[in-house]
Amino acid sequence: MASLLPKHSGTTAFKSISAMVGKGIHRAAKLSSRNPIEMIAGILIISSFSYFYLFNLARNSDIFSGTATRLYPAFVYADKDAAQFQPLIRSELPGSQDAVKIQLKQIAISSNDKEKNIIDPTTLSNILRFQRTIEHTLLDDHVGQFGYNALCFKDAQGQCFSQSLSSIFDEDILATKDVKKAINNHPELAQSIFGGLDLNASTASSILLSFAFNGSTSYREQLSSLWEQKVSTLSSGDLISLSNSGHQEDVFTWAFIISRNIIFRIKELIEMADNIDIIVILAGYVMMVTTFISLYMNMRSMGSRYTLATAVLVNGFFSFMFALLTVNALGVDVYPVVLAEAIPFLAVTIGFERHFKLTKRVFEFSKETPLTKQEIRKTIVRAVDSVSLPIARDCIMEITVLALGAKSGISGLREFCLLSAILLAYDFIIMFTWYTAVLALKLELLRIREINATIKGSSTGTGYIRSTVVKAFSDSTTTTTNNNNLKTDETLIGRVKLLMIVGFVAMQLFKVCTTFQGTAGPQVSVMEPGVRNVLQKLLEQHRTSNDSQLPLLIEVFPPLPFRVASGLQKTFVPNTIRKPLDYLLDTYAVYIQHPVISKWISVALCVSLFLNTYLFKVAKQPAKVPDLQQEQKTTPTPQPQQVMKKPLNEKKPHCSAVNGAIRSLEECMSLIQTPESLSDEEVIGLVQKGKMASYALEKVLGDLERAVGIRRALVSRASMTKTLESSLLPFYNYHYEKVMGACCENVIGYMPIPVGVAGPMNIDGDMIHIPMATTEGCLIASTARGCKAINAGGGATTILTADGMTRGPCVEFPSIIRAAACKRFIEEEGREIVTEAFNSTSRFARLRKLKVALAGKLVFIRFSTTTGDAMGMNMISKGCEKALSILTEHFPDMQIVSLSGNYCTDKKPAAINWIEGRGKSVVAEAVIPGHVVEKVLKTSVSALVELNISKNLIGSAMAGSVGGFNAHAANILTAVYLATGQDPAQNVESSNCITLMKAINDNQDLHISCSMPSIEVGTIGGGTILPP
Incomplete structure (x- = not known):
């Protein structure tokens, strides 16, 4: 037994470690399957950090040699008593009031032919003409007209500082017989202007023009920047600007140089290597490509053409980046040659069997039950739990072997093994986080496609697809009510937006989006002769100025490169076509080379392709399933x-x-x-x-x-x-x-009616659209115009004055004595009895008012009842029947003539509805400003008031109208009734309306009100149950 204890203890420890690892993987998989979008976005953001950092490291390697290096401005500072300048960095700059600020901008002109002498009368004349142009005729209409004379740094006599050809040659340089003599007369100045100058031979390779700007204010600095931009894009037939793309190498040239360097480097390595080495490395690359092809074929066999295989490769790429970053942090140098040799063997030895095994298990579990009936996250977690421990055991063993190789100390092998071990660890972690989230997303999309295939017409509704996607990515514990669905939708969108904002802010804070714009890059050398002489001359000029007691701060900008045209170039494209194309290509080059814009364009493109391909197109393509309509x-x-x-x-x-x-x-x-x-x-x-x-x-x-x-x-x-x-x-x-049984009998079809909308109209502070179904032209247009006028005055205000649907049965008695007794009973002691009987028939109907009238032996009882959200005719009829049965017990000689005795009155014009009200009694008012009446309604306030009195009031009274003191209330009301499923026949009494108008505010504005005492509407029951 004692001999077994160590073994038992080791087994127990191993089991505890396995349980801990399995629990950690389970939690990671659960988190990834629960929040797939957040997990994918988080890994992408972390990978972006790694990419930017690695690129900053890579651009300093020899693979980037040959590309242009961007220069940044340099700062020099001279105290009031100093004899020379001292360099400064930006953080050490003095305040705006502590020194005289000058911005030195230079133009470097060279020739394409390095052996060509630039000291040529024709060339010098063209350069001098170009100098005059930028000094005197350069304008900018956006800020105002200005030129170099208005922006330059001036001496005590008000003369602009300039160190250029005009300081050596006359106006007409072609008339200068002896150029060599003119240069020898100003040897020091010539050394500053001409690069590679040979005084004896009168030859030079370049010319440097210097311009000093007054940078005392930020506005002047802005103007000088505009001047520089204008010069850099200036078109001249003799000089060609090389800085139109912002001092950066063209992206295609940059890519060409990198490709050229790689090819040359490979060629050198091949020439130095043995044939055996070349064959082994070539075989490694062939095996790597074969591994990739095998990966795609295996994933295709499981139903995924490209997405999952590509996701596995991206998983490996992320792991490779993280491994390189970690190795660099550990201080281990991994050279490009080692990487070139190691990458194929890493891909082959590490391989993608783990990802394939996990994917296969996920799809096996997903086929156990229909996707439409299973919880995707539980399927993912089950699959991960079933394969996690074997995969973890294999990875740990491989990492242990690679770690022993890294301890060997053999150059090359050490770096390879260390990189492989770290890469394998990262690949294991990302597989159970990022790739697991991709699998969850894949299954959700497959489930959406199956749902759309089994629901008739669902593939054509983008609203259904959106709600399904949101439901798929929401928590399974969320209920299926509308409110909770909306809450889930908003929660998901808020989480994604918050994640994007946090990622963007973090990237800005850590300045990882400034890959090509680092502030610690190389600066302009102030020790160059062309720069040093100009700075010294500026210092001497400052000592004689009125501000000599202040220190001098000069910002030296990189020179603007220009080249002398080598001659006329033949072109077969007309200028009218070539110039717009050149402008388009230049604009494209500027934006595509921008370090931030180009990256975000790429990210936006990838996100757009992903959404279009999988969240819309895939969801709209139904799978091949049996036709359910034939089964139904x-x-x-x-x-x-x-x-x-x-x-x-x-x-x-x-x-x-x-x-x-x-x-x-x-x-x-x-x-x-x-x-x-x-x-x-x-x-x-x-x-x-x-x-x-x-x-x-x-x-x-x-x-x-x-x-x-x-x-x-x-x-x-x-x-x-x-x-x-x-x-x-x-x-x-x-x-x-x-x-059937609710709306219509003997059905022979249905009649489509056009439905329009007026508004929105501001009603009690809510903007409400008004649906209207009509075949009358201009009705909705005129209604919309009225809505516009009312909105301009602040909208309409409404009040509900009464609410009570009515039913008026008719009963008969043997004599008027008995009829009067019944009337008295209902109005006095029997009122409570009748009310209780009526209310017992419904949870919603409540009797509010009873009105009794006699006509001989006939008794008419008008029941007025609130009916909730329903219009309530059937509801109130049941209550009346019950109340009459109770009355029969107290008056056995009562005979019921009709349950509806037209004392209601329903669907007929009646003064009782106009006076007592029926349904909803509503009063609405609005104030329309006078200028709105004139502009929108094309009339005046006084004319409208007079028209309303003469037509709607007096004219309707002359016609003996009951409730018709309006223009066309029935027009709008009936159209709304048809559009909203109301009973169109009830427009008879519902259209009762009196419209009053009055001029207010010193007869400037119009006050209008509408009183409608008998609107019969409901939001449930009747035609409201009919779907479109």
């Missing part, structure tokens, strides 16, 4: 003309669809219990023979749409015109199950 319906719905001539069920041999004959009446009667076996013509014959009721077709056939089609044929053949069967009145694809 035995037979397809036929066309009217064709279906009547052939049976629906073509499978039965005795059906007329087989032999084209209609069976006898007795045979059809025997099949009436199985209507699907009868053809449409046979059903029509049964109805015509009186064996089946036309109104009961839906109930007998069970197929609502088929019943409508057969009824159309019956009506058409029995009518005079016989056109309904081939009529354009639609009847396919409608929700007849919502209609």
Whole structure:
């Protein structure tokens, strides 16, 4: 037993370590599958940090040699008593009031031909002409007209500082007989202006023009920058500017130089290496390519063409970047040659078996149940748990072996093993985080596609796709109510936005987006003769100026490069075409080379491609699944003309669809219990023979749409015109199950009506659109114009003065004595009894008011009731029936004449509705400013007031109108009723309206009010249940 204890202890320790590793992987996989988008975005941001850092390291290596190095401005400072300048860095600059500030800008002119002498009268004349142009005629219309004379640094006599050809040569340099003599007369100045000057031979390779600007204020610094930009883009036939792209090498030239350097380096290595080495490395690259191809083929066999294989490669690339970053942090130098030799063997030895194994297990688990019924995150976590420990064990063993190789101390092998071990560790971590999130996203997209394939018409609704995607990425514990769905949507969007903002701010704080704009780059050398002599001359000029008691600060900018044209170049493209193309290409070059813009353009492109390919196109492409419509319906719905001539069920041999004959009446009667076996013509014959009721077709056939089609044929053949069967009145694809027994009987189709919208209109502070269904032209346009006028005055204000739907039954008594007794009972002691009986019939209906009237022996009782959100006619009718039954117990001699005695009054003009109200009683008012009346309504306040009095009030009174003191209230109200599923017949009493207008604010503005005491509407029940 004692001998077994160490073994048991080791096993226990191993199990505890395995459990700890497995628990950590489980948590990582759970987090990744729960928040796939956040995990992917987080790894991408971290990878961006690594990329920027590694690029800063790589651009200083020999692979980038040959590319242009950007120079940054240099600062020199001279105290008031100093004899020479001393260099400064930007952080040591004095305050704006402590020194005289000068900006030194130079133009370097050279020739394409290095052996050509630039001291040529023609060339010097062209340069002098160019100098005069930039000194005297350079303007900028955006800021104002200015030139070098207005911006330059001036001496005590007000003369601009200039060190250029004009200081040596006359105006007409071509007239100078002896150029050599002119240069020898100013030897010191010539040494500053001409580069590579040989006084004896009068030869030079370049010319440096110097201009000093007064930088005392930020505004002047801005103007000098504009001047520099203008000069850098100045077009001249003799001089060519090389700085149009902002001092940076053209991106294509830069890429060409890198490619050239790599090719030359490979060529050198091949010449130095043995044949065996070349064969081994070449074989390694071939094996690496074969590994990539095998990866794509394996992933394709599991149903993923490119995405998962590409994700695995990206996983490896991220691991490689992180490994390089870690190795560099450890102080180990990994040379490009070592990397070039190691990369293929890393790809082959490490391989992608782990990713393939995890992917295969995920897809195996996902096929156990339909994707539409499973929780993706649980599937991912189960798959990870099943493979995590074997993969972890293999990785640990490989890392241990590589770590031993890194301890060997052999140059080359040490770096390779250390890099491989770290890369393998990062690959393991990213696989169970980033790649796991990609797998979760992939399964979610597959589930969306299956859902869209199984739901009819769902692939055409972008709103459904969006809600499904949001649901897929939300927490499974979220409920399915509308409010919670909206909350989940907002939470997801907020999390993604917050993550993007944090990432962007962090990148800006750590300045990782300034790859090509580092402030610690090389600066202009102030020790060059052309710069040193100019600085000394500026210092001497400053000593004689009025500000000599102040120190001098000079900012030396990099020179603007120009080249002398080597001659006329032949071109076959006209200038009218070439110039716009050159401008377009120059603009493209500026933005594509910008370090920040180019990176964000690339990121935006990748994100756009991903979203378009997978979140929209994939979701809209249904998979190949069985046609569910055939399972739901035995037979397809036929066309009217064709279906009547052939049976629906073509499978039965005795059906007329087989032999084209209609069976006898007795045979059809025997099949009436199985209507699907009868053809449409046979059903029509049964109805015509009186064996089946036309109104009961839906109930007998069970197929609502088929019943409508057969009824159309019956009506058409029995009518005079016989056109309904081939009529354009639609009847396919409608929700007849919502209609039957609720909205319409003997249905033969449905009538589409155009629906428009007016507004939005400001009603009680809410902007509300007004839907209107109408066939009357200009109705919605005029309504919208009224909304615009009311909105201009601050909107409309409404109040609800009363709410009570009414029903007025009629009862009769043997004598007026009994009728009066009933009236008194209802109004006094029996009121509570009637109310209790009425309220017992509904949870929503509540009796508010009773009005009783006598007409001889007849008693009319008007029940006024609140009905909640429903219009409430059926609800209140049940209450009235119950109340009358209670009255019958107290008055046995009472006889009920009608449950509705037109004392309501419903769908008829009546003064009682106008006076007492019915439904919702509403008053609305608005104030329209006078200028709005004139501009929008094209009239005046006084004219409108006069029109309203004469027409709507006096004119309606002359006509004996009841509730018609308005222009056309019924027009708008009926259109709204049709659009919102209300009862259009109730527009009779609902349109009761009196419109009043009055001039206010010294007759400048218009006050308008509308009082409508009997609006009968509801938001539930009736036509509101019908879907579009």
